[in-house]
Amino acid sequence: MPFSELIAQERAVGSLRSALRRGSLHHAYLFGGPEGAGKARAAVLLAQAANCEGGQAGPGGLREDPCGACGPCRKIERGLHPDVVVLAAERTMAKAGRWEPKGGRAPSKDIVVDQVRDLVDHRLAMKRFEGRRRFVVIDPADAMNPQAQNALLKTLEEPPEDTTLVLVASSPDALLPTIRSRCLRVSFRPLPAAAIAARLQEEGIPAEEARVAAALSGGSLGRARAHAGDAARRPLRAVAQAAALRPDDAGAWLAWAADPGADPAQARAKDRDRKAEVKELAPEICELMLVWLRDVLAVQAGADRLAVADLEPATRRAAAALPPGEVVRRRGEVLRTMRALRQNATSQLALERLMIGWFHGRA
Numbered sequence: 096m097p098f099s100e101l102i103a104q105e106r107a108v109g110s111l112r113s114a115l116r117r118g119s120l121h122h123a124y125l126f127g128g129p130e131g132a133g134k135a136r137a138a139v140l141l142a143q144a145a146n147c148e149g150g151q152a153g154p155g156g157l158r159e160d161p162c163g164a165c166g167p168c169r170k171i172e173r174g175l176h177p178d179v180v181v182l183a184a185e186r187t188m189a190k191a192g193r194w195e196p197k198g199g200r201a202p203s204k205d206i207v208v209d210q211v212r213d214l215v216d217h218r219l220a221m222k223r224f225e226g227r228r229r230f231v232v233i234d235p236a237d238a239m240n241p242q243a244q245n246a247l248l249k250t251l252e253e254p255p256e257d258t259t260l261v262l263v264a265s266s267p268d269a270l271l272p273t274i275r276s277r278c279l280r281v282s283f284r285p286l287p288a289a290a291i292a293a294r295l296q297e298e299g300i301p302a303e304e305a306r307v308a309a310a311l312s313g314g315s316l317g318r319a320r321a322h323a324g325d326a327a328r329r330p331l332r333a334v335a336q337a338a339a340l341r342p343d344d345a346g347a348w349l350a351w352a353a354d355p356g357a358d359p360a361q362a363r364a365k366d367r368d369r370k371a372e373v374k375e376l377a378p379e380i381c382e383l384m385l386v387w388l389r390d391v392l393a394v395q396a397g398a399d400r401l402a403v404a405d406l407e408p409a410t411r412r413a414a415a416a417l418p419p420g421e422v423v424r425r426r427g428e429v430l431r432t433m434r435a436l437r438q439n440a441t442s443q444l445a446l447e448r449l450m451i452g453w454f455h456g457r458a
């Protein structure tokens with residue numbers, strides 16, 4: 096698969112491809128940008144392109160795009176190439192059976208200094224096995240604790256021959272300045288919702304569902320995929336239900352906060368499952384509510400293209416019933432609820448407070 100599989104990252108991809116064309120890869124890259132923007136995928140494609148044996152090599156001796164089909168490309172894709180080393184959080188590697196914490200302690204959620212020492216003292220001390228260029232992908236690099244980062248400094252300063260390190264980080268500025276200054280930064284931007292929706296449609300997801308999933312994705316294709324399909328229906332139902340609630344029916348909005356978006360045709364979930372579901376759903380419902388309230392304002396301003404066409408009847412009703420100032424106030428309540436959820440407020444309580452705020456002003 097060539098670099099064109101990455102969407103809306105022309106700048107980042109352009110700089111990597113031009114380095115491949117010249118045959119002069121940097122020894123250390125820092126791929127920064129939000130979760131789901133394609134950073135990790137770009138690291139795999141880069142390692143493939145540099146080791147690809149299919150097609151014609153460019154003037155610098157490397158392929159500008161991997162073929163995806165030759166031996167090295169396939170091995171790298173499957174994580175089986177001996178010259179492509181991946182370093183992840185200790186817990187992730189332990190789970191995959193690729194690492195055992197020293198001294199029998201429990202695996203950490205960080206990348207720890209032992210892992211970096213093992214990389215530097217053993218794996219990088221060996222000769223390359225079969226590839227043209229060795230790659231070390233550290234993902235997420237911002238999971239390296241300060242000791243681990245310090246243990247990597249010397250390698251970043253004097254890297255072994257024909258080796259490229261790729262540090263993948265959604266918070267690159269959390270890395271030590273000494274690490275950052277030794278890497279060439281490649282920035283990945285959040286994917287625009289329209290580009291995500293278009294990609295999901297290419298993958299066979301119906302247009303409306305694709306747009307909702309894209310609106311909820313926060314610029315991440317992976318998250319958008321998770322929202323598509325059935326997962327997209329429940330936040331939609333929840334917002335439609337909330338839009339139909341009446342200020343004088345407290346019983347109904349308390350029931351909504353306890354099980355928002357519940358499908359009336361389905362049996363009620365067990366209490367424990369329901370709580371876990373609501374916890375997961377509450378932030379998504381709030382995000383969709385923001386998009387929906389923006390639609391309400393758009394209708395009031397005379398627009399006729401809505402971000403969430405599925406909710407159009409509710410949108411038109413709300414646009415006719417509420418003054419714009421009230422819609423803006425309700426958006427403020429939703430934002431307040433989102434902050435509370437991020438600070439670990441109980442989801443059901445947060446949604447109850449949201450409804451009180453909606454109907455009766457600040458609680």
Ligand SMILES: [Zn+2]
Nearest residue numbers: 147162165168
């Ligand atoms: Zn290939």
